[in-house]
Amino acid sequence: xxxFELAEAVLLGIxxxxxxxxxxxxxxxxAAMLGGLFSLVTASLxxxxxxxxxxxxxxxxxxxxxxxxxITALALTNSREAxxxxxxxxxxxxxxxxxxxxxxxxxxxxxxxxxxESPVQTHPITETYLKESQDxxxxxxxxxxxxxxxxxxxxLGEVVVIxxxxxxxxxxxxxxxxxxxxxxxxxxxxxxxxxxxVVSKTLMPFILLFALYxxxxxxxxxxxxxxxxxxxxxxxxxxxxxxxLGAVQRVLPMRTLVILGPIGxxxxxxxxxxxxxxxxxxxxxxxxNPGNPSSGQxxxxxxxxxxxxxxxxxxxxxxxxxxxxxxxxx
Amino acid sequence: MIxxxxxxxxxxxxxxxxxxxxxxxxxxxxxxIGLNVFQVAVFMFFISLGRVDEGSPPIITxxxxxxxxxxxxxxxxxxxxxxxxxxxxxxxxxxxxFEAYGTVxxxxxxxxxxxxxxxx
Numbered sequence: 012x013x014x015f016e017l018a019e020a021v022l023l024g025i026x027x028x029x030x031x032x033x034x035x036x037x038x039x040x041x042a043a044m045l046g047g048l049f050s051l052v053t054a055s056l057x058x059x060x061x062x063x064x065x066x067x068x069x070x071x072x073x074x075x076x077x078x079x080x081x082i083t084a085l086a087l088t089n090s091r092e093a094x095x096x097x098x099x100x101x102x103x104x105x106x107x108x109x110x111x112x113x114x115x116x117x118x119x120x121x122x123x124x125x126x127x128e129s130p131v132q133t134h135p136i137t138e139t140y141l142k143e144s145q146d147x148x149x150x151x152x153x154x155x156x157x158x159x160x161x162x163x164x165x166x167l168g169e170v171v172v173i174x175x176x177x178x179x180x181x182x183x184x185x186x187x188x189x190x191x192x193x194x195x196x197x198x199x200x201x202x203x204x205x206x207x208x209v210v211s212k213t214l215m216p217f218i219l220l221f222a223l224y225x226x227x228x229x230x231x232x233x234x235x236x237x238x239x240x241x242x243x244x245x246x247x248x249x250x251x252x253x254x255x256l257g258a259v260q261r262v263l264p265m266r267t268l269v270i271l272g273p274i275g276x277x278x279x280x281x282x283x284x285x286x287x288x289x290x291x292x293x294x295x296x297x298x299x300n301p302g303n304p305s306s307g308q309x310x311x312x313x314x315x316x317x318x319x320x321x322x323x324x325x326x327x328x329x330x331x332x333x334x335x336x337x338x339x340x341x
Numbered sequence: 342m343i344x345x346x347x348x349x350x351x352x353x354x355x356x357x358x359x360x361x362x363x364x365x366x367x368x369x370x371x372x373x374i375g376l377n378v379f380q381v382a383v384f385m386f387f388i389s390l391g392r393v394d395e396g397s398p399p400i401i402t403x404x405x406x407x408x409x410x411x412x413x414x415x416x417x418x419x420x421x422x423x424x425x426x427x428x429x430x431x432x433x434x435x436x437x438x439f440e441a442y443g444t445v446x447x448x449x450x451x452x453x454x455x456x457x458x459x460x461x
Contacts, residue, residue, distance in 0.1 A: 019348065023352075027355065033358075033378060034358060034365075039368065042371060042374050050377075057388055060391075062388045062391070063398045065388060065417050068422065069384070072424075077425050084370050084432040085370065087436045092366065093446050096367075099364070099366075100365050103365035106361075107361040115350050119346070124348045125393055127394060129390075131413075137410055141408055151400050152400045162415060172426065176427050179430045179433070237418055238418075
């Protein structure tokens with residue numbers, strides 16, 4: 012117990028220092044890299060708090076994809092920030108301090124962290140998700156069970172949001188653009204980053220294999236469509252960083268991504284509609300195999316996880332391509 | 342009180358540091374980074390509510406009786422991925438603003454709008 016508290020306090024301390032450093036950094040490159048560190052430490056905290064599925068999503072997204080997104084944004088804009096004028100610092104600081112005080116006051120009514128008697132733990136739904144799910148679904152990873160089956164409707168909504176955001180980025184970024192600076196791109200590709208290139212090329216098959224494992228094994232261990240999608244996306248983003256857009260587009264062109272993204276959403280919604288056609292409710296996987304409902308559940312969950320994985324991976328990579336294709340200006 | 346609630350308090354402080362960055366900084370990319378910090382702190386708050394003493398990750402295994410609550414994990418898992426998708430919409434908008442105004446500083450962009458109106 013003491014070891015847990017010590018580890019937690021140390022991680023929270025690092026997070027606090029990192030957050031302050033982020034607001035103080037004038038160089039946006041530094042702020043973006045510290046943001047990556049912030050996410051990585053948060054991922055460790057999630058492991059400590061027993062949220063393993065969340066932890067590796069955060070590690071892949073926060074420390075991987077979003078850091079790269081910010082750095083791409085800096086390449087396309089400015090990497091130094093103007094000094095914050097005093098007239099903005101004081102009111103903003105005041106609001107932040109007052110809001111913190113208000114939240115701390117409100118938190119006195121919260122149960123302590125880890126209280127087995129807290130409303131979260133005593134609510135009847137806890138029993139449904141942790142005990143009854145084993146008879147209904149036979150899926151040991153309850154996070155996957157809840158995500159894909161009990162709250163499948165919600166998850167479909169989330170996938171649609173991600174897809175819509177992807178469409179938004181493509182519409183914003185794929186307009187007329189100035190020609191990319193060919194000489195500069197060539198210079199980058201011929202530069203001596205041999206160690207980085209060899210290492211990332213060697214890692215590539217393992218990253219993709221791991222993504223597949225996470226996708227197909229999500230019912231038994233930590234994993235699922237969202238996690239697999241972001242790991243897959245992070246792998247291709249790493250490859251693009253090291254070998255350029257030309258090389259990676261020979262394997263995975265933008266055209267393919269634009270097709271794969273909607274296919275994922277349609278697969279998800281299609282499973283829902285086909286269970287309706289079979290006489291059940293929307294996303295009622297029992298109907299997929301009426302003789303053996305739990306095998307129907309496994310089939311349904313696997314299908315929609317593949318749909319989620321396809322959309323998430325395609326959107327992540329497509330957004331990154333779109334930003335990179337904007338070309339380096341300045 | 343301190344011994345049992347400090348986790349929440351530090352998380353609230355992190356949230357507000359993020360909010361402060363959004364409010365005080367004029368640079369749009371910096372605002373997005375601050376928004377990210379705020380968002381991740383909210384994730385931590387949710388996850389900390391799902392934890393239970395002596396609990397295990399909610400993957401049912403024989404011989405283990407106490408598990409953390411899976412629902413916050415599900416909500417946050419999807420929120421993280423939705424979060425990065427919406428952040429990149431923000432990044433794309435910031436890039437378009439830079440292309441139109443030549444700056445991502447809020448004040449400079451506004452000043453340019455005012456100057457253009459005055460010139461008309």
